[in-house]
Amino acid sequence: MAMNIGIAKKDREAIAKHLSKLLADTYSLYLKTHSFHWNVTGLQFNSLHAMFETQYNELWLAADEVAERIRTLDVFAPGSYSQFGKLSAIKEESGVPDWKDMVGQLVEGHEIVAHTARETIKVADKAGDEGTADMVTGRLKEHEKTAWMLRSLLK
Template sequence: MAIDIGIAKKDREAVAKHLSKLLADTYSLYLKTHNFHWNVTGPQFNSLHGMFEVQYNALWLAADEVAERIRILDVFAPGSYSQFGKLTSIKEEAGVPEWKDMVAQLVEGHEIAAATARDTIKGAEAAGDEGTADMVTGRLKDHEKTAWMLRSLLK
């Protein structure tokens, strides 16, 4: 059955490209946060271990929401490491940095995801896709808040 939600196919595909980048950033940030949860050490272990767990669980749910929005637009969502690697702007961490560097990397990651979200909102608004713009506005606010909370640990 053909989709008819009031957004032209080319516009849905353009919005889905933006969302695919946001999904890749979200999933990459999820992986990095989960990695840091497992491997954090130092005097902040207890608080960071718990904080990272809350954050990676939120990112996991967010990735699902973004992927489902792509499907709502009748486009297939990327779902492999190689696809995410090509789409994301989040730098991979191959080692185990000190806790302060972990926090700094997550601040940077959330700021990158916030910038991707802003770009996605602009693309959604240009396509008349209020549903995507609304959903991604929530994602933007979450990334900004998380970046602020993490940044506060470094002062």
């Protein structure tokens, strides 16, 4: 049965392309945050360990929401590390930086995802896809707030 939700197939595919990048950024940031949760050390251990756990749980749920929106648009969502690696702008961390560098990398990551979200909203708005624009606006606000909270630790 053909999809008829009021958004042309080419527009759904363009939106899904941007959502796929958002998904890859979200998942990559999730993985980095989870790793930092496991490996943080120092005087800030307790507070950062708990904060990172809250953040990676939120990112995990967000990834599912973004992937399901891609499927709602009748496009398959990327779901492998190689696909995410090609799509994501989040830099991989293979070592274990100190807590300040962890926080700095997470600020940068949330800001990258905020940029990706803004671009996705533009494409969704142009196509009249209020559902995607609304969902991604919520994601944008969450990433901006998290970046602010993390950045505050470094002052």
